[in-house]
Amino acid sequence: xxxxxxxxxxxxxxxxxxxxxxxxxxxxxxxxxxxxxxxxxxxxxxxxxxxxxxxxxxxxxxxxxxxxxxxxxxxxxxxxxxxxxxxxxxxxxxxxxxxxxxxxxxxxxxxxxxxxxxxxxxxxxxxxxxxxxxxxxxxxxxxxxxxxxxxxxxxxxxxxxxxxxxxxxxxxxxxxxxxxxxxxxxxxxxxxxxxxxxxxxxxxxxxxxxxxxxxxxxxxxxxxxxxxxxxxxxxxxxxxxxxxxxxxxxxxxxxxxxxxxxxxxxxxxxxxxxxxxxxxxxxxxxxxxxxxxxxxxxxxxxxxxxxxxxxxxxxxxxxxxxxxxxxxxxxxxxxxxxxxxxxxxxxxxxxxxxxxxxxxxxxxxxxxxxxxxxxxxxxxxxxxxxxxxxxxxxxxxxxxxxxxxxxxxxxxxxxxxxxxxxxxxxxxxxxxxxxxxxxxxxxxxx
Ligand code: GLY
Ligand code: MN
Ligand code: MN
Numbered sequence: 001x002x003x004x005x006x007x008x009x010x011x012x013x014x015x016x017x018x019x020x021x022x023x024x025x026x027x028x029x030x031x032x033x034x035x036x037x038x039x040x041x042x043x044x045x046x047x048x049x050x051x052x053x054x055x056x057x058x059x060x061x062x063x064x065x066x067x068x069x070x071x072x073x074x075x076x077x078x079x080x081x082x083x084x085x086x087x088x089x090x091x092x093x094x095x096x097x098x099x100x101x102x103x104x105x106x107x108x109x110x111x112x113x114x115x116x117x118x119x120x121x122x123x124x125x126x127x128x129x130x131x132x133x134x135x136x137x138x139x140x141x142x143x144x145x146x147x148x149x150x151x152x153x154x155x156x157x158x159x160x161x162x163x164x165x166x167x168x169x170x171x172x173x174x175x176x177x178x179x180x181x182x183x184x185x186x187x188x189x190x191x192x193x194x195x196x197x198x199x200x201x202x203x204x205x206x207x208x209x210x211x212x213x214x215x216x217x218x219x220x221x222x223x224x225x226x227x228x229x230x231x232x233x234x235x236x237x238x239x240x241x242x243x244x245x246x247x248x249x250x251x252x253x254x255x256x257x258x259x260x261x262x263x264x265x266x267x268x269x270x271x272x273x274x275x276x277x278x279x280x281x282x283x284x285x286x287x288x289x290x291x292x293x294x295x296x297x298x299x300x301x302x303x304x305x306x307x308x309x310x311x312x313x314x315x316x317x318x319x320x321x322x323x324x325x326x327x328x329x330x331x332x333x334x335x336x337x338x339x340x341x342x343x344x345x346x347x348x349x350x351x352x353x354x355x356x357x358x359x360x361x362x363x364x365x366x367x368x369x370x371x372x373x374x375x376x377x378x379x380x381x382x383x384x385x386x387x388x389x390x391x392x393x394x395x396x397x398x399x400x401x402x403x404x405x406x407x408x409x410x411x412x413x414x415x416x417x418x419x420x421x422x423x424x425x426x427x428x429x430x431x432x433x434x435x436x437x438x439x440x441x442x443x444x445x446x
Pocket of ligand 1: 233264265359389419
């Protein structure tokens with residue numbers, strides 16, 4: 001059942017289409033929806049709309065195709081191809097909006113049945129200066145687009161039209177998606193609110209002997225209970241040494257007295273915006289000396305990194321700030337040796353901290369948008385949202401680099417990450433996930 005309610009913010013979607021078309025120049029864009037994917041024989045995974053298509057349409061059905069035609073007259077610029085109403089199919093999978101709904105409810109200038117794409121595309125693309133289409137992702141639509149493009153090239157010399165260029169829509173579209181408008185930021189606040197609540201509930205419930213899977217159940221129950229679609233990504237519920245596997249999603253071990261528990265979980269809400277939060281705390285409510293030392297180090301690295309978020313800053317600066325704080329702290333604790341600059345330059349910390357400090361967040365958890373253009377790091381602008389998620393993972397999995405100390409057993413099996421979602425504002429930042437506590441006292445109980 002994939003039928004969505006009315007778009008919450010029809011004007012918002014219309015504004016995005018307008019901005020997108022203004023950037024297309026004379027090119028026409030073809031943006032396909034996602035398709036249903038089956039598993040074990042003929043069961044369908046829950047439908048997940050393509051984020052580019054969703055961003056421009058708010059239309060939540062599979063197999064649709066949106067055309068954006070800035071070269072056409074007003075009233076013919078936004079065309080949707082959709083699955084038509086069909087009682088025999090709708091009785092199985094739910095109501096469809098059909099071509100009428102596509103126009104009346106979703107603002108399309110014109111709508112056609114999806115089966116007529118090949119028949120109409122030729123005419124719609126005529127006189128466009130180029131075709132903006134992402135190759136490689138949508139084979140069924142791609143074959144139609146390439147056929148029309150090839151025909152137009154064949155005719156270009158006789159018709160006197162310039163040869164069409166096939167261009168990628170992503171740079172323009174992803175640049176737009178990178179900067180969230182106020183309505184999008186509100187939706188992200190909601191995704192982060194629910195995600196943060198789930199972390200608070202989980203921490204209150206955890207005790208030694210529970211299974212990681214039971215904690216996952218508590219968290220995901222809360223997501224669904226609050227009306228979210230569910231987890232935005234495979235929830236990571238990792239006790240003790242499991243936390244040193246960055247994408248651990250087995251979640252089937254018992255939680256041991258004396259271990260830490262790392263939970264990396266966030267929900268995806270109805271309009272697909274996501275939260276992405278990690279918290280780490282002691283299973284028995286008390287940090288050991290080593291756990292506390294490393295937790296305080298990761299927390300202070302994270303807080304220093306968040307403090308650098310501002311317009312004109314960069315994700316690279318956020319990363320470098322966290323990295324330097326971690327390396328200096330590890331030198332103080334004797335887990336690294338040498339000087340901080342040399343260690344950073346040689347990457348001699350990577351057996352303890354092997355990922356970067358964050359990523360863009362939005363309709364995709366690892367959201368779209370460039371981090372750098374050549375040597376230039378993209379500057380933070382109001383409306384951008386990024387995660388800030390330093391961590392330390394002390395285990396035997398990676399070799400200790402030459403010149404660095406072997407790790408004493410008392411440190412091993414400690415994996416810590418602290419992750420918040422941070423929006424860039426005109427005059428600084430907002431931590432969207434601040435209601436998930438992270439101070440040392442709150443991580444301890446009793
Ligand atoms: N939960 C995925 C990530 O933190 O990047
Ligand atoms: Mn993340
Ligand atoms: Mn995460």
